[in-house]
Amino acid sequence: MKMTFRWFGSKDDSVTLEQIRQIPGSPGVVGTLPDIPAGELWPKERIAALKKEIHDAGLEIEVIESVNIHDSIKTGEPERDRCIDNYIATIKTLSEYGIKVICYNFMPVFDWTRTNLYKPLGDGSTALSYEQDEVNKINPENIAETIAKGAKGYSLPGWEPSRMGRLKELFAAYKNITEEALAANLKYFLQAVIPVCEKYDVKMAIHPDDPPWGIFGLPRIVKNAADIERLLALVDSPYNGLTLCSGCFGANPQNDIPAMIRRFGKRIHFAHVRNVKVHSPGNFNEVSHLSSDGSLDLYEIMKAYYDTGFTGYMRPDHGRMIWGEEGRPGYGLYDRALGIAYLNGLWEAIVKANRR
Ligand code: CS2
Numbered sequence: 001m002k003m004t005f006r007w008f009g010s011k012d013d014s015v016t017l018e019q020i021r022q023i024p025g026s027p028g029v030v031g032t033l034p035d036i037p038a039g040e041l042w043p044k045e046r047i048a049a050l051k052k053e054i055h056d057a058g059l060e061i062e063v064i065e066s067v068n069i070h071d072s073i074k075t076g077e078p079e080r081d082r083c084i085d086n087y088i089a090t091i092k093t094l095s096e097y098g099i100k101v102i103c104y105n106f107m108p109v110f111d112w113t114r115t116n117l118y119k120p121l122g123d124g125s126t127a128l129s130y131e132q133d134e135v136n137k138i139n140p141e142n143i144a145e146t147i148a149k150g151a152k153g154y155s156l157p158g159w160e161p162s163r164m165g166r167l168k169e170l171f172a173a174y175k176n177i178t179e180e181a182l183a184a185n186l187k188y189f190l191q192a193v194i195p196v197c198e199k200y201d202v203k204m205a206i207h208p209d210d211p212p213w214g215i216f217g218l219p220r221i222v223k224n225a226a227d228i229e230r231l232l233a234l235v236d237s238p239y240n241g242l243t244l245c246s247g248c249f250g251a252n253p254q255n256d257i258p259a260m261i262r263r264f265g266k267r268i269h270f271a272h273v274r275n276v277k278v279h280s281p282g283n284f285n286e287v288s289h290l291s292s293d294g295s296l297d298l299y300e301i302m303k304a305y306y307d308t309g310f311t312g313y314m315r316p317d318h319g320r321m322i323w324g325e326e327g328r329p330g331y332g333l334y335d336r337a338l339g340i341a342y343l344n345g346l347w348e349a350i351v352k353a354n355r356r
């Protein structure tokens, strides 16, 4: 297991590389180029500069999260071939700079969605939360206007800015896209990129849909074990793999995370480990990583990774805002650093207990 920490780059992150360097174990960095719109080529100089900056700080980068997928690839429009060519060229360049895993998602229009970014948890901390009733009240096509009016809560750090001004157009494009059609379009994409990944030794790791159920009437195809089974079969290569996000799948209590890790172990290249507190179907909030704070058993999750011989990359995922920190919701320093220390502690104990 190789521990990592997500970083959005010096312009877009409140956390510095110097701070990451001081987290126990000096985790690897999971990087990105957040300003490059989906579908465009990642310039070599930008990748080189990102790697150099991270190296100069005494850290490694072997994982990218994310190289985003253009909507034409998801809807199967003709523009997809140009976008796929750019994706392939980007994979090749990333491999030249030592990147081993690319995390991506295949969610139509919206990346992860929450209804409150600052839910008070009662101890002075805040965390991201989701209430289905609140989502049901939103007219998604008006989200851009809601954001423009300054309404708090619906502009999410995960949402790609380049898509927010085009919501009406995007909803129209997805109107006739069923889950089957979306899966067929994912297959078309994977059939084009996976042979390149095999040649250049870069693994693709799809992130689940967050939350793991359909929202705003849009199709979603990475919600549970049955979906994973289908997507791994689309192209049956170890390079077509998963980011297993425990807190994301865990928002649906029917997803048994340790069982999913044991079942799909060999195809998991990137582990996002975090906890979540599920209150009732469709309603949850994020919590600290500690098992007793949420609905998931993090010991059982780490044990499942150990038992399957997991050698991939792992990171803590969204953290709470604690100790007065201000920053990107879900991506502050303190709670994620506590998360790493906890996950490393569980891992050390499991490794040593199994040596005896
Ligand atoms: C989220 C996502 O759970 C998570 O890690 O923060 O934004 C995730 O990074 C993307 O969906 C991956 O493409």
Ligand code: MN
Binding pocket: 207, 245, 248, 272, 317
């Ligand atoms: Mn995640």
